[in-house]
Amino acid sequence: MLNIAETQFSSRLFTGTGKFANTHIMQQAIGASRSQMVTLAMKRVEHHDELKKIKDNTVEALRALDVQLLPNTSGAKTAEEAVYAAHLSQELLGTPWVKLEIHPDTRYLLPDPIETLKAATQLVAEGFVVLPYCHADPVLCKRLEEAGCAAVMPLAAPIGSNRGLLTREFLQIIIEQAHIPVVVDAGIGKPSEATAIMEMGADAVLINSAIASASNPCAMAGAFAQAVETGRIAYESGLGRIHFNALPTSPADTFLEQL
Amino acid sequence: MTPVADKLNAQDWDALSMQLYSKTAKDVEQALMRPKRTLEDFMALVSPAAEPYVAQMSALADQLTRQRFGYTMGLFVPLYLSNLCANECTYCGFSMSNRIKRTTLTLDQIKQEAAAIKAMGFNQLLLVTGEHETKVGMHYFCEVVTYLKTQFDYVMMEVQPLSTCDYETLHQAGVNAVLVYQETYQRRAYARYHLRGNKQDFDWRLQTPDRLGQAKMDKIGVAALLGLNDWRTDSVMTALHVQLLQQHYWRSRYVIGFPRLRPCEGSENSTTSGQFISSRQLVQLICAHRLLHPYVELSLSTRESQAFRDHASAFGITSMSAGSSTQPGGYSNTTKALAQFDTNDTRSPDEVAQALVAKGIAPVWSDWLQGFRS
Numbered sequence: 001m002l003n004i005a006e007t008q009f010s011s012r013l014f015t016g017t018g019k020f021a022n023t024h025i026m027q028q029a030i031g032a033s034r035s036q037m038v039t040l041a042m043k044r045v046e047h048h049d050e051l052k053k054i055k056d057n058t059v060e061a062l063r064a065l066d067v068q069l070l071p072n073t074s075g076a077k078t079a080e081e082a083v084y085a086a087h088l089s090q091e092l093l094g095t096p097w098v099k100l101e102i103h104p105d106t107r108y109l110l111p112d113p114i115e116t117l118k119a120a121t122q123l124v125a126e127g128f129v130v131l132p133y134c135h136a137d138p139v140l141c142k143r144l145e146e147a148g149c150a151a152v153m154p155l156a157a158p159i160g161s162n163r164g165l166l167t168r169e170f171l172q173i174i175i176e177q178a179h180i181p182v183v184v185d186a187g188i189g190k191p192s193e194a195t196a197i198m199e200m201g202a203d204a205v206l207i208n209s210a211i212a213s214a215s216n217p218c219a220m221a222g223a224f225a226q227a228v229e230t231g232r233i234a235y236e237s238g239l240g241r242i243h244f245n246a247l248p249t250s251p252a253d254t255f256l257e258q259l
Numbered sequence: 260m261t262p263v264a265d266k267l268n269a270q271d272w273d274a275l276s277m278q279l280y281s282k283t284a285k286d287v288e289q290a291l292m293r294p295k296r297t298l299e300d301f302m303a304l305v306s307p308a309a310e311p312y313v314a315q316m317s318a319l320a321d322q323l324t325r326q327r328f329g330y331t332m333g334l335f336v337p338l339y340l341s342n343l344c345a346n347e348c349t350y351c352g353f354s355m356s357n358r359i360k361r362t363t364l365t366l367d368q369i370k371q372e373a374a375a376i377k378a379m380g381f382n383q384l385l386l387v388t389g390e391h392e393t394k395v396g397m398h399y400f401c402e403v404v405t406y407l408k409t410q411f412d413y414v415m416m417e418v419q420p421l422s423t424c425d426y427e428t429l430h431q432a433g434v435n436a437v438l439v440y441q442e443t444y445q446r447r448a449y450a451r452y453h454l455r456g457n458k459q460d461f462d463w464r465l466q467t468p469d470r471l472g473q474a475k476m477d478k479i480g481v482a483a484l485l486g487l488n489d490w491r492t493d494s495v496m497t498a499l500h501v502q503l504l505q506q507h508y509w510r511s512r513y514v515i516g517f518p519r520l521r522p523c524e525g526s527e528n529s530t531t532s533g534q535f536i537s538s539r540q541l542v543q544l545i546c547a548h549r550l551l552h553p554y555v556e557l558s559l560s561t562r563e564s565q566a567f568r569d570h571a572s573a574f575g576i577t578s579m580s581a582g583s584s585t586q587p588g589g590y591s592n593t594t595k596a597l598a599q600f601d602t603n604d605t606r607s608p609d610e611v612a613q614a615l616v617a618k619g620i621a622p623v624w625s626d627w628l629q630g631f632r633s
Contacts, residue, residue, distance in 0.1 A: 018329055018331075019325075019328070019329020019330060019331060020329065020330060020621065021329075021330035021619040021620060021621055022330075022616065022619075022621050023621075042628060043625065043626055043627050043628050043631070044623065044625055044626060045625070046382070046624060046625045075626070075627060075628065075631055076631060077510060077631070081628075081630060081631045081632065084628065084630030084631075085628055085630065085631075088628065088630065104509075104510045105509060105510075106509065106510065106511060106512040106513075106554070107505060107509070107554045108554075160326055160327055161326075162326065209326065209329070212329050212330070213325045213326055213329055213330075
């Protein structure tokens with residue numbers, strides 16, 4: 001079981017709500033993914049400001065699925081804006097969980113490490129459960145861990161790019177060093193890539209575009225669910241070491257045994 | 260400092276035009292194959308040589324659009340505040356010499372309009388005026404924006420070019436995006452169409468996106484008015500404009516519009532007939548932009564027909580206006596002021612949304628938070 005901020009998750013696949021053609025397909029796909037943690041952009045949540053009320057189909061659909069909501073701060077370009085979005089999500093959705101996303105770079109939506117650390121520090125102090133989307137930067141991930149984040153969410157490749165594990169070497173270091181869960185987010189395009197990163201010991205992955213933009217989102221969600229489970233089982237079972245040469249039995253084996 | 264406008268000014272229109280008209284089918288095929296495309300590729304894709312490849316271009320544009328934007332379409336509505344105008348542009352219904360009834364909405368009228376627009380479901384608003392500095396200027400804009408931001412999360416403006424300082428003030432007041440269309444990027448043709456008023460200043464207009472970038476506006480819109488001049492060359496300049504802006508002002512997002520000339524009162528159709536862009540060519544152009552800039556918003560107005568707009572997502576369009584009235588006060592009552600141009604798709608926002616849903620595209624009404632101010 002995955003444990004984040006004293007909450008247990010039997011599924012290690014997190015999903016998102018963006019890019020789907022309609023709420024029904026989204027709901028079906030998330031159901032098929034067996035995901036228990038789903039992120040949604042606060043900027044897309046339709047609400048009445050004055051009444052502090054939500055009138056949003058996506059939120060209703062997620063509540064029907066009984067998943068942990070992970071509101072995100074997408075659209076924020078600064079720490080201040082992200083903190084604002086987190087406050088709004090706590091107020092409207094009643095959850096302290098927040099996926100911190102701060103990307104001033106409007107083309108590749110790459111996260112701003114400086115603003116992210118700043119916002120994470122403030123939100124943790126305010127009692128939020130903070131999961132920051134960040135670069136696959138091992139030092140930054142340690143700093144975010146020290147700031148009190150509940151997990152780190154380093155990227156595999158730019159958001160929505162489906163380019164796979166471009167940051168593999170750095171993800172490996174992050175996984176090796178982390179004392180909090182590592183959820184690999186962004187850029188994973190294929191189930192096989194999700195398996196690969198889970199085999200490497202990632203605690204979970206977040207997949208949105210690869211599911212939502214598939215021709216059959218439901219079937220793809222199921223494929224990712226299996227892929228993540230497979231990768232985790234392989235990791236827990238202890239993968240065999242990789243050898244570049246054959247390892248013959250030593251001619252001295254019999255002699256050595258006598259020593 | 261206007262580095263982007265300076266680089267655009269250094270372009271040789273005629274050389275660019277020659278270059279694009281000499282593109283061959285082989286250039287088009289190479290452009291289609293590339294994982295990342297350059298301005299040279301864009302030239303091939305908007306050239307006459309690419310006309311037989313529009314279906315292939317559309318298939319690729321659809322894929323790229325789904326990857327970045329998913330199955331979604333942003334919806335917004337224009338709010339025409341005033342048709343006063345101190346310019347004389349030969350193609351526009353608002354031109355000062357046109358003897359039409361002029362009006363500027365008061366704050367009370369704007370409140371009625373806002374209520375009517377809210378009832379249609381919109382949360383993203385585009386404010387439009389003619390260009391009249393003294394009567395429809397900064398004081399008016401600030402008052403109007405301050406009120407409208409209490410009603411709408413995302414407010415865009417399409418008004419006369421302003422100074423960097425004014426843009427900073429408007430940004431503070433809550434304006435999120437500004438669209439200023441260059442009409443044509445060719446200086447001598449520009450002079451032919453803009454006969455009186457501040458709009459005659461080609462450079463001030465060309466430098467506007469630089470000023471918007473420096474004012475850190477969230478979104479900046481550019482476009483050429485298709486049909487004024489050679490649309491292919493103007494589109495290459497538009498594409499280059501976006502590329503340069505992205506390099507210099509990386510915190511801003513960009514949106515490309517595709518206004519094409521439609522008949523309106525007082526316009527001289529004879530001056531534009533030679534540059535007419537057909538619907539098929541418009542598809543080619545939209546696809547070419549999507550293939551060059553996978554991340555840029557491409558926007559379509561109600562100038563286009565229902566049938567065209569219902570298919571536009573598959574070419575790469577990611578936002579559109581709906582239910583538009585192009586005359587001031589047109590949502591809450593029928594005033595006698597004249598419209599800037601006739602809309603073609605006259606369906607209600609709800610009907611447009613339903614047509615999108617039927618095509619497997621989710622309308623997006625909200626995509627911003629009030630507290631996002633940078």
